[in-house]
Amino acid sequence: MIPTQICRVFFFLLLVFSSGLLHAEENQANDYLAMVTQIDRLLQEAVSSYETGDVLQAKRKVQTAYFEIFENLEGPIRINISAKKNYEFEETFGEIRRLIVEKGPLPALQAKVTGLVTDLHNILDDLEGGHELTAATPLGGSEVTPTQFVKNQNWRGVSENLLARIQQAIALYESGQKTEATQIVQDTYFDVFEASGMEMALGARSEVSKRAIEERFTQLVAGFRQAKSIESIREIAAFLEADLAGVITLLSVEKRSPRSLFGYSLLIILREGIEAILIVSAIIAYLLKAGHQDKLKTIYHACISALVLSVLTAILLKWVFDVSAKSQEILEGATMLLAAGVLFFVSYWLISKAESQKWVTYIKGKIGDSLVKGSLKALWFTAFLAVYREGAETVLFYKALTVEANLESMGAIMAGFILGCGMLTIVYFLMRYGILKLPVHLFFAVTGGLLYYMSFVFVGQGVMELIEGGVVQPSPIAWLPQIPAIGLYAYWETWLPQLLIIVLGLIGLAILTLQKRRTT
Numbered sequence: 001m002i003p004t005q006i007c008r009v010f011f012f013l014l015l016v017f018s019s020g021l022l023h024a025e026e027n028q029a030n031d032y033l034a035m036v037t038q039i040d041r042l043l044q045e046a047v048s049s050y051e052t053g054d055v056l057q058a059k060r061k062v063q064t065a066y067f068e069i070f071e072n073l074e075g076p077i078r079i080n081i082s083a084k085k086n087y088e089f090e091e092t093f094g095e096i097r098r099l100i101v102e103k104g105p106l107p108a109l110q111a112k113v114t115g116l117v118t119d120l121h122n123i124l125d126d127l128e129g130g131h132e133l134t135a136a137t138p139l140g141g142s143e144v145t146p147t148q149f150v151k152n153q154n155w156r157g158v159s160e161n162l163l164a165r166i167q168q169a170i171a172l173y174e175s176g177q178k179t180e181a182t183q184i185v186q187d188t189y190f191d192v193f194e195a196s197g198m199e200m201a202l203g204a205r206s207e208v209s210k211r212a213i214e215e216r217f218t219q220l221v222a223g224f225r226q227a228k229s230i231e232s233i234r235e236i237a238a239f240l241e242a243d244l245a246g247v248i249t250l251l252s253v254e255k256r257s258p259r260s261l262f263g264y265s266l267l268i269i270l271r272e273g274i275e276a277i278l279i280v281s282a283i284i285a286y287l288l289k290a291g292h293q294d295k296l297k298t299i300y301h302a303c304i305s306a307l308v309l310s311v312l313t314a315i316l317l318k319w320v321f322d323v324s325a326k327s328q329e330i331l332e333g334a335t336m337l338l339a340a341g342v343l344f345f346v347s348y349w350l351i352s353k354a355e356s357q358k359w360v361t362y363i364k365g366k367i368g369d370s371l372v373k374g375s376l377k378a379l380w381f382t383a384f385l386a387v388y389r390e391g392a393e394t395v396l397f398y399k400a401l402t403v404e405a406n407l408e409s410m411g412a413i414m415a416g417f418i419l420g421c422g423m424l425t426i427v428y429f430l431m432r433y434g435i436l437k438l439p440v441h442l443f444f445a446v447t448g449g450l451l452y453y454m455s456f457v458f459v460g461q462g463v464m465e466l467i468e469g470g471v472v473q474p475s476p477i478a479w480l481p482q483i484p485a486i487g488l489y490a491y492w493e494t495w496l497p498q499l500l501i502i503v504l505g506l507i508g509l510a511i512l513t514l515q516k517r518r519t520t
Helices: 002-027 032-051 055-080 083-101 106-122 124-128 146-152 155-174 178-194 198-203 207-225 230-251 258-289 293-320 325-351 356-365 367-402 407-437 440-468 492-519
Strands: none
Touching: 032 055, 032 083, 032 106, 032 124, 055 083, 055 124, 055 178, 083 106, 083 155, 106 124, 155 178, 155 207, 155 230, 178 198, 178 207, 198 207, 198 230, 198 367, 207 230, 207 440, 258 293, 258 367, 258 407, 258 440, 293 367, 325 367, 325 440, 325 492, 367 440, 440 492
């Protein structure tokens, strides 16, 4: 069957994609001893500079050791040892920098440096002995994945580490090193905000707050790129600091009552599921309107395939391959853009059948062949992408939500999930049976318009994911309002593709209008 073949091909490509990322990380560097030696040399130079009173030079040496050398070790450490060990190294680098900035005692600084270098030497055998993936934890073992590590996370410490790096970037920008400053901001997003689990934990509780933090990072990168004044850059950093203060409160233990977890769980399933339900409902309503109820099983198959693959994707990305946060953003963005293209195609196809006479003609001679040959495949793929694009992220959000839950809290989370599914079911039946009562031309205008609108949303959100993944560099638009709920962001890179969707939609309507006039 075609749907089964597509699912298999997609799954195979996902495996190849994930494996390729792993090999890319492994091949970034293979002389681990030389790297550790370089880190040792730079950190000792930092200690010497600090001892002579040159704090700025000491900070730069530590920064060089981390961003130019240690980052090449992060992938091998995560794969061969653990994500927790990698994060411990990151924390130690942060502690060394804080000792320098706060002018701590020299012996303490030297002890931190010596301990870090010793630990790096101790893992060389593991790094050089191979790169087997640690896919599962032995019973009683202590392996901790990034998502598991959220459980005992010190969010205040994460916030301080994040802000310290942002201040590093601002200092570099002020000294004219714009490229280096941009790189630090992007690395901080992936290595601290996402790798610490803050992004996923926050997304499980407040999508608005998560988006606000992500937006501050994007604004900083755009500000560096456009050479904005240092005052403007510091203002963005101040907003980020204020946002993080709210995040710490939101993620604090005191806020994790069963009632709040119930609310978070309900919002996750509603937020992530509503778009998919609307799209799938419109497709099913179309098949019913066309008298092809026997084809509904194809759409159900697409939804089930997407749900299964969503879970597998989440497992592959987080627990088996430990794919980098950057690569996840790119994968999400590519999926959204593909979905946007398919939705636009299907929406135009539906709207083109809005005229009653056209629909009668279509029913008489073409719909059977069309559904068999091509259109049904497009509808299957549309339903599949609608569910798949939300599914994997939903799994990860619930993982972040349940990691700290006890038995009572798990019951609250499950109750929120069940209630949310019930509410989505109501939306589904309202769409499925309510929309069928519309006149033929209005039915196709509504369903086609809904899918067209979703393509507009997806293309904006897809490009935004690529911006957050560092693939696309943002260019702000001062006058454009920002409405993330509809995929509208104040950047040329997101707005221009959406403008193209609008233009293509208008061209399509013009073509349909001309065709109507010729037939009347």
